[in-house]
Every structure is written in structure tokens, then in C-alpha cells.
Amino acid sequence: MNLTKIYFVLILFSGFFSFGFQSQDKKPLIDVIAEIETKFDVKFSYSVTDVDQVFVEAFKDSESLQFIIDKLNASTNLNFKLLNERYITISTIEKTISLCGVLIDNLEQLPLLGASVVINNRSKGVITDIEGRFQLSNIPINETIEIRFLGFKSLTFKASELRSLDGFCKTIIMEEESQALNKILISKFLTTGLQKRIDGSTVLNTAKFGVLPGLTDPDVLQSIQALPGVESVNESIANINVRGGTNDQNLILWDGIKMYHSGHFFGLISAYNPYLTNQVVVTKNGTPSEFSDGVSSTINMSTKNEVNNTFSGGFGANLMHADVFLEIPISKKMALHVSGRRSFTDVFNSPTYDNYFERSFRIVS
Numbered sequence: 001m002n003l004t005k006i007y008f009v010l011i012l013f014s015g016f017f018s019f020g021f022q023s024q025d026k027k028p029l030i031d032v033i034a035e036i037e038t039k040f041d042v043k044f045s046y047s048v049t050d051v052d053q054v055f056v057e058a059f060k061d062s063e064s065l066q067f068i069i070d071k072l073n074a075s076t077n078l079n080f081k082l083l084n085e086r087y088i089t090i091s092t093i094e095k096t097i098s099l100c101g102v103l104i105d106n107l108e109q110l111p112l113l114g115a116s117v118v119i120n121n122r123s124k125g126v127i128t129d130i131e132g133r134f135q136l137s138n139i140p141i142n143e144t145i146e147i148r149f150l151g152f153k154s155l156t157f158k159a160s161e162l163r164s165l166d167g168f169c170k171t172i173i174m175e176e177e178s179q180a181l182n183k184i185l186i187s188k189f190l191t192t193g194l195q196k197r198i199d200g201s202t203v204l205n206t207a208k209f210g211v212l213p214g215l216t217d218p219d220v221l222q223s224i225q226a227l228p229g230v231e232s233v234n235e236s237i238a239n240i241n242v243r244g245g246t247n248d249q250n251l252i253l254w255d256g257i258k259m260y261h262s263g264h265f266f267g268l269i270s271a272y273n274p275y276l277t278n279q280v281v282v283t284k285n286g287t288p289s290e291f292s293d294g295v296s297s298t299i300n301m302s303t304k305n306e307v308n309n310t311f312s313g314g315f316g317a318n319l320m321h322a323d324v325f326l327e328i329p330i331s332k333k334m335a336l337h338v339s340g341r342r343s344f345t346d347v348f349n350s351p352t353y354d355n356y357f358e359r360s361f362r363i364v365s
């Protein structure tokens with residue numbers, strides 16, 4: 001018997017709660033208009049498209065017609081106007097409101113000074129003050145407000161979301177924005193054909209190799225000295241010092257063969273033909289363990305690994321020597337590379353040779 005009473009009370013309570021909850025729901029404006037017309041014996045003049053999808057709170061029986069009209073004017077974007085005791089017109093209006101807000105960052109919760117608060121498609125806006133506060137007046141209620149600040153993600157609000165109510169301003173938290181920069185490929189490092197790799201090594205493509213300022217001919221070892229941390233303490237070409245090391249601490253490889261001789265004329269002339277060398281990889285920071293002899297650096301030179309179908313070559317000369325190189329294809333899988341250099345100082349002593357000789361033996365007149 002007691003359980004039956006409790007169950008009955010719960011049913012009554014849930015029914016009352018359901019009724020109370022439903023009474024707070026908003027109703028379509030077009031239905032409310034019909035109820036007002038029936039109760040107060042009035043007629044509304046309106047466009048169906050203006051009142052469609054508009055929801056309002058239901059009016060109470062004790063409320064007067066004037067009170068209901070005033071409440072509808074305040075709660076909607078429509079203008080309800082009493083023409084006389086019987087006819088009421090409904091028209092659309094562009095309501096204006098005052099809005100404000102306070103901007104803070106998402107990390108330290110500090111106010112953001114100088115943020116831009118602008119109205120979309122209008123030349124009107126403000127910036128935030130030292131407290132991160134902004135305020136705008138006479139703004140159409142349906143306008144879109146955009147908030148921008150350097151280094152933070154931009155935000156967009158409807159003006160109605162930032163409405164100032166009794167001096168209360170909405171606190172807006174802006175999130176910092178981080179951007180990943182696109183990779184930059186440097187195709188020309190110091191000169192044409194000189195490229196920097198991600199692992200710190202430098203690649204010299206001799207086929208595209210240019211001449212550095214101050215040089216008359218391209219030279220592999222001379223060009224390496226233009227890299228940071230590479231120099232020659234005795235101002236020679238072949239004797240290279242990397243990161244303060246001695247020249248014998250450099251590992252020089254030619255197609256994987258360790259080279260013990262790198263220059264002529266006491267290091268003033270390079271022993272390697274740049275036109276026959278296809279690629280040079282210079283590693284001066286963090287030499288791989290496979291090159292265990294490279295205490296200071298590793299200079300890895302390689303020739304072409306492809307066979308050309310045509311005969312090619314080149315010839316050059318200066319005031320010290322003449323050189324020639326040939327690429328002779330023998331078959332589809334075999335080719336012969338020939339290079340040579342011969343000085344003519346045993347026949348003719350040029351001013352260049354005299355300067356080199358004086359520099360090598362330090363002859364003072």
C-alpha cells in the first residue's frame with residue numbers, strides 16, 4: 001500500500017516537472033501571433049519569410065497586449081507596431097547594440113594590448129587598451145566581428161555574442177599560433193654548384209662549378225677554403241687546416257682511394273683536375289665513423305659513374321702549365337678517362353712562376 005502511494009506521487013511529480021519544463025520552451029512566432037489574434041481580437045500584417053524560423057517565449061494570460069508587443073520588440077529583430085486598436089504591422093529592422101570584451105592570452109592569462117577588433121566589410125574598428133578591453137557602439141546586431149593579434153589565432157564572433165549587458169564584458173581567450181616554415185633549398189652556396197646538405201656536409205658539383213672571386217680557374221681545394229672554418233695557415237692551396245687542425249689530419253679520398261699527395265710546388269698548385277672530378281663532398285663537422293682517418297675533415301672526391309655515348313674533353317692553359325682531359329667511350333658499359341698536366345717553366349719562366357718561386361723559397365732582394 002505504501003509503495004503504491006509513493007509510485008503515485010512520483011507520477012504526479014514527473015508530470016508536473018514535465019509540464020513546467022515544456023512551459024519554458026520557446027514557440028514559433030507564427031503560432032504566438034495566431035494566439036494573440038484569437039485572444040485580443042487583433043490582426044497582424046507581415047511577410048511569412050520575416051517571421052519564419054523565429055522562436056519566442058509564450059505569453060502569459062495575465063499580460064496585456066502592449067506588454068506582449070514591447071517584449072516581442074525587445075527579444076526579436078522585428079519591429080512590431082500598433083497602427084490602431086485592431087491592426088499591428090511586423091517589419092524587419094536592423095537593430096544596433098553596444099558591445100565590449102576583454103582579451104587575454106591562453107598561457108599567462110595576461111591582457112593583450114593593441115589587438116585589432118574590426119567589423120567585417122566595414123571601415124570601423126578599435127584596438128584594445130592596456131587592460132585588453134575594447135568597446136564599440138551602434139553596431140548592427142547581425143554583424144560579424146573579427147579579432148586579430150599578431151602571433152595569435154584570429155577569432156570571429158557575431159555582434160550579439162559580445163553584447164554589453166549592464167556593463168558586463170565577455171572575457172575572450174586568444175590562443176597562440178605557431179607556424180612551420182617551408183623548407184628552403186639553397187641551390188647556390190657561395191658559388192654555382194656549391195650546395196649545403198642537412199647533415200652539415202658541403203657538396204661541390206664540378207660540372208656546374210663556378211669560379212670564386214679572385215680565381216682565374218676553378219680549383220677544388222682552393223674553393224673549399226671559402227667554407228667557414230676552413231683555411232690555410234701558410235696561405236697555400238693544398239695544405240688545408242680545418243677547425244684549427246693540421247693539414248695531415250684531413251682524409252682525402254679519390255673514388256674511395258686514400259690520397260697522400262694533394263699538391264705540387266710546395267702546395268701552391270692543386271694536384272686534382274676539377275674538370276675530371278664529378279663531385280666533391282666535404283665533411284668538416286661530425287665526420288661519419290666509416291671515415292676513421294678524418295680527424296679534422298673528410299674530402300671525398302668522385303668521378304662520373306655514368307658512361308657518355310659521345311667523345312668529350314677539354315684543354316686549358318695559363319702562365320704556369322697546360323692541362324687536358326678526355327672522356328673516351330669504349331662500350332655501353334665502359335669508358336676511358338684520361339687527364340694530364342704539364343708545366344712549361346723549364347722552357348719559359350713567366351712572372352707568375354717567378355712570384356711562386358719567390359714565395360716558396362722566400363727570396364728577398
